[in-house]
Amino acid sequence: MEVKIIEKDNVLTAQLTGRLDTAVSQEVSAALQPLVDQADKTLVLDCKELSYISSSGLRIFLTIRKAAAAKGGKVIIRDINNEIRQVFMMTGFLNLFEIQES
Amino acid sequence: MSNNTYNLDAHCQAILEEYREHLPEFEKVVTTVKASLEKVFAEAGLVVASIEGRVKTEGSLAGKLELKGAKYATLADITDIVGLRVITFYIDDVDKVASAVDRLFDVDWENSVDKRKAHEIDSFGYMSLHYICRKKGFPYRFEVQMRTVLQHAWANMNHDTGYKSGVEIPREYLRNLSRLAGMLELVDEQFSSIRTELTDYRRRVQALVASGNLNDVLLDADTFRSYLQLRPFDKLNRRIAAVNQAEIQEVNLMPYLEAFKLMRCQTLGDIDRLIKEYSEPAYQIATYQIGLTDLDIISSSLAPQDICIAGILIKGAGKLGLKMLFDILNGESDSNEMMAEFLLEQTRDLPFMNQ
Numbered sequence: 001m002e003v004k005i006i007e008k009d010n011v012l013t014a015q016l017t018g019r020l021d022t023a024v025s026q027e028v029s030a031a032l033q034p035l036v037d038q039a040d041k042t043l044v045l046d047c048k049e050l051s052y053i054s055s056s057g058l059r060i061f062l063t064i065r066k067a068a069a070a071k072g073g074k075v076i077i078r079d080i081n082n083e084i085r086q087v088f089m090m091t092g093f094l095n096l097f098e099i100q101e102s
Numbered sequence: 103m104s105n106n107t108y109n110l111d112a113h114c115q116a117i118l119e120e121y122r123e124h125l126p127e128f129e130k131v132v133t134t135v136k137a138s139l140e141k142v143f144a145e146a147g148l149v150v151a152s153i154e155g156r157v158k159t160e161g162s163l164a165g166k167l168e169l170k171g172a173k174y175a176t177l178a179d180i181t182d183i184v185g186l187r188v189i190t191f192y193i194d195d196v197d198k199v200a201s202a203v204d205r206l207f208d209v210d211w212e213n214s215v216d217k218r219k220a221h222e223i224d225s226f227g228y229m230s231l232h233y234i235c236r237k238k239g240f241p242y243r244f245e246v247q248m249r250t251v252l253q254h255a256w257a258n259m260n261h262d263t264g265y266k267s268g269v270e271i272p273r274e275y276l277r278n279l280s281r282l283a284g285m286l287e288l289v290d291e292q293f294s295s296i297r298t299e300l301t302d303y304r305r306r307v308q309a310l311v312a313s314g315n316l317n318d319v320l321l322d323a324d325t326f327r328s329y330l331q332l333r334p335f336d337k338l339n340r341r342i343a344a345v346n347q348a349e350i351q352e353v354n355l356m357p358y359l360e361a362f363k364l365m366r367c368q369t370l371g372d373i374d375r376l377i378k379e380y381s382e383p384a385y386q387i388a389t390y391q392i393g394l395t396d397l398d399i400i401s402s403s404l405a406p407q408d409i410c411i412a413g414i415l416i417k418g419a420g421k422l423g424l425k426m427l428f429d430i431l432n433g434e435s436d437s438n439e440m441m442a443e444f445l446l447e448q449t450r451d452l453p454f455m456n457q
Contacts, residue, residue, distance in 0.1 A: 054396065082437075086444060087397065090395075092401035092407050092408075094428075094431070095431040101436075
């Protein structure tokens with residue numbers, strides 16, 4: 001699982017590649033800490049190369065969303081695949097995030 | 103600035119000197135009185151437009167002493183060295199603020215003025231409540247002015263028009279200002295009246311919701327919010343969560359107002375019936391979807407979401423109905439159609455679809 005963070009024009013984009021499962025969740029959570037720290041900005045979770053998300057991954061996304069809500073920022077999830085979209089729907093989280101297609 | 107700048111006699115110079123000596127104390131009192139007011143308003147849930155405070159400037163005090171210095175034996179006779187102004191949104195709140203000021207400080211009633219009562223029946227003008235107060239441990243009195251935003255606006259306009267400028271204002275302008283004061287007084291009363299009616303309405307709705315007379319409560323944002331306080335989806339959410347021993351993440355359910363309107367709910371009673379009727383099929387959907395996964399977190403919106411999905415499927419609204427639901431909840435997007443197809447496929451063989 002790889003996480004790459006790019007900052008451009010006050011927008012923080014995290015490019016997620018691989019499977020976000022319990023085994024890598026701590027490592028990914030640490031890698032995404034800059035988004036939590038700068039949650040007053042627009043935060044983009046680029047999921048184009050994300051193939052799977054577990055409950056631990058959902059919790060990480062929710063933590064980022066909570067930080068953004070507290071600091072006045074905004075979270076956009078970009079390009080999730082159908083399987084991940086179904087996970088969001090099956091758990092009732094789909095309408096909680098702004099989901100965009102590029 | 104030296105005393106020489108002002109045209110003051112020795113008595114007034116002594117008063118000015120006393121003022122300079124105590125200036126830091128006056129500034130401190132502005133801060134502490136303001137903080138006390140903010141605290142008591144917050145505790146009472148009273149929202150005011152602003153609380154302003156100031157210490158009379160040396161120039162302003164000197165001007166006052168030049169004009170009528172002989173009237174004051176000591177600085178303590180001047181009651182507006184420290185002045186605070188509380189501006190409320192509603193006229194009713196002026197009395198609430200006054201009551202809070204009365205409780206916090208010792209009000210000098212003899213010198214306090216209620217200009218709201220001072221008007222003749224055929225005149226309109228400056229309306230404000232001024233309390234002269236004392237505070238424990240502070241030997242000087244201070245003034246608290248209380249007025250509404252509209253009274254404040256009028257007072258400022260009136261002031262800017264120059265009644266203190268010494269230039270005689272034509273009768274026509276004075277009459278117009280008076281008309282404006284009358285109009286603002288009516289507007290202030292209307293705002294308060296609307297707020298009271300709205301509060302009464304909310305109370306009635308809450309009582310109906312609490313008493314279970316849900317069929318009498320029309321569905322709108324206010325009533326839906328009251329209904330959610332009864333936590334009508336908790337039972338189903340807990341039942342679904344138990345499947346995977348999942349944690350339930352609380353989220354805002356207000357977006358479901360529009361979803362229930364899509365389901366043709368007109369009263370809270372209609373939603374209640376929907377919950378009773380579709381909880382079992384909604385449970386079947388959720389169990390099928392997450393039962394064989396290791397997902398151990400769900401959102402509190404899963405129950406209303408799956409109740410709406412079950413209702414749409416049972417009523418035969420199919421893919422189009424599901425897409426409309428997702429368009430409402432998630433915003434319009436092509437992927438909503440894909441989700442609708444996915445759901446149709448998933449639920450085809452569930453028991454409730456074949457009954």
